[in-house]
Amino acid sequence: MTEWENLIPRPTSWFLRVRCRSCESEQIIFSHTTHVIRCRTCEEILAEPTGGKAKINGIVIAVLG
Ligand SMILES: [Zn+2]
Incomplete structure (x- = not known):
């Protein structure tokens, strides 16, 4: 299974700033x-x-749809 096939059946995903x-x-x-x-800068x-929702180590400042 490719990574993209993995992503398609999950409507509950989003992007975080x-x-x-x-x-x-x-x-x-x-x-x-x-x-x-990893941070692009440091x-x-x-x-x-984690196999599901990622563990976020930074500070979430916005959720983008
Ligand atoms: Zn950094």
Whole structure:
């Protein structure tokens, strides 16, 4: 199964605008990411996959549809 097939049957996913706790830069993160997401600026981990909804380590400042 590809990653995209995995994503399609889940209507309850969304994007989050997350602020890095270390350097305060902001990044858009998929709520059910299957990859560890690191800050583009300082490489702090912002989100980790859990098999479902990602564990968010940064500060969520907005939810985007
Ligand atoms: Zn950072």
